[in-house]
Amino acid sequence: MILNLTPHPIRLYWGEREDGSDDLDAHLMKVYEPEPTPARLATNEVSSGMWPVLVEFGHAQNLPPKQDGYQYIVSLVVALALADRRNDLLVPYREVRNASGTVIGCRALAQPV
Template sequence: MLLNLTPHPIRLYADEREDGSDVLDLHLRADIPPEATPARLATIELGTCDGVELVEYGHARDLPPKRDGVRYIVSLVVALALADRRSDLLVPYREVRNASGTVIGCRQLAQPV
């Protein structure tokens, strides 16, 4: 089972889908709607040093625990922050772009390691 913990739908396209088309359903394999609460990368403010805010990253917020048979689609920053601790996180990979260059989906999902 795939759960989409990004704030937007994830469209998975077949490999033959070329960039540059505004037709959303052309070679569409799956459209995965987002869950109600997206996973985010939380921050911890550590204070200010020489006028620069020191911030600790790497803590996920609203990310469910691992469950057998479930993989979570998350943003790249969330997956990279937790790559050494979570093998159930996937990210969109090989983006598909429309005629104006906006990302509208991807051809694969990837697991950052």
């Protein structure tokens, strides 16, 4: 089972889906609706009032422990922070863009290593 721990729906399209269309249903394979609480990295401002602001990224929040048979769609930053410890995290890959260039989905889910 795949659960979406991002704050927005993840539309997964078949590989033949072309960019440039505003039709959200064309070549749509599946939509992963978001779970109520997204996984995020904790942040701590090390310095404020400076430019650039220095930010320390900490532990993942709201990420369930590994469970057999479960994979989790998370943001790339969460997946990369935990890539050496978790093999159950997936990220959207090969983005699909609409006519104005906005990302509306992906053609694959990837596991960062």
